[in-house]
Amino acid sequence: MNPKNEVERIKQVYRGYREEGRQSLWRLENPGNAMIYRERQQTLHALLDEAGFLPLAHCKVLEIGCGSGGVLATLLEWGAQPENLYGVDLLLDRIDEARTRYPGMHFECANAERLPYEDQTFDLVLFFTVFSSILDQSMRQNVARESLRVLKKTGAILWYDFRYNNPANPNVRGMTKAEIRRLFPNAQMTLRTITLLPPLARRLGKATPWLYPVLSKVSFLRSHYAGLIYKNASI
Template sequence: MDLPDDHSPEQQRIRSIYRDWLADERIAAYAWHRADIIEQDAARRRVAGTLLAQTLGPDLGKLRVVDVGCGTGGFLRQLVDRGADPCRLAGTEYQEQRLVLARMRSAPGIRWHLGDLDFAAPGSFDLAVANTVFSSILAPHARAALASDMWRSVAPGGWCMLFDFRYNNPRNPNVRRVTRDELRQMWPAAESRYRSLLLAPPIARRLARAPRIVAELLATLAPPLRSHFIYMAHKPA
């Protein structure tokens, strides 16, 4: 991967932002036990699971997957729970602290890589995933480079999968939304799937104490209030 590299201004900016975020009290807003976070996680698992079954099939045992910006490995652990072989899974991450936690919490056999996708041979995966990664990259050329590397790493007939933001956060200049036009430009897909999900976090937090059906109805009946999306792009066979 040529951009971003360890010495690029964009890469240094991203590293600095995440170091500050991990040390900031704001991380408490994403604690796993919060009612709104539990609901968001359930919705995300449901939509992602449905799309994976529709595109790659219900049997994940032979699936080769790389999670780009894997964090502490949560998505890969979900795949293992659903039948994926840990020895066929890999995760990349720029924050070494997160990889330490990923190794500690995850099944043996998963490959963990500190850095870019440069370790992956062309066509070595059936699925390349990036969860809230592209919105953290502000430079268009860096986004394009990462998209190109993900596409290169996927075998013909494989898929790229993104979970990310539909809207900008006016309070956070370090996050920029990913538009549908960008998605179409990044990958010359033979087929694609797009699903919006999750109530915008400020709304979800305010409804945390309300009956669950209130948030579910609002998310169902008012799609513009959904803050995230999952997109899958199929590489031509």
């Protein structure tokens, strides 16, 4: 697939998601979604804390595929400073929304294959369900290479993405551990499986507080990897 065509495909897919109201599937009013979010935040906080990144007061952070900035904004709770938070996205309307919602942060409409930043600028680069939306292998490799270029030698990628294909959505492809290692072959990684399969989690209703923890102990029901990928493998 031509990378240029892949960029246009991704833009079209995400415009379609917005028109269909797909984002509403993730509303936190649903107890399952709320539990997914809480578990994700707890896991990522623990990973960053164990790696010595917290508090984030002096960390410069870039999120690739930042959407309207909601994920970046959660880092403020962990000590990040707005002026140190940067986001890029392919869709200008999402960037415009992010700039309106979070005027103290920095947002650019850009293709992550060519990031508008100098080498070794960031302490952390965030990828949240980004690579699973890129079906073209050459584009995946380009984005991975660029993310390492702008990452400081002591920096790390904060990762959260599907590990399974979604049979109901041909526009995503699961990121297995082997695929992640192909993209970052020289990196040291800390990857954990989390997140009860969302279609299942959303159906738990009032039983969510006790049933979610029980079901999520079953390894094949955990649908995502969360982790840190270090630029310097000696860390």
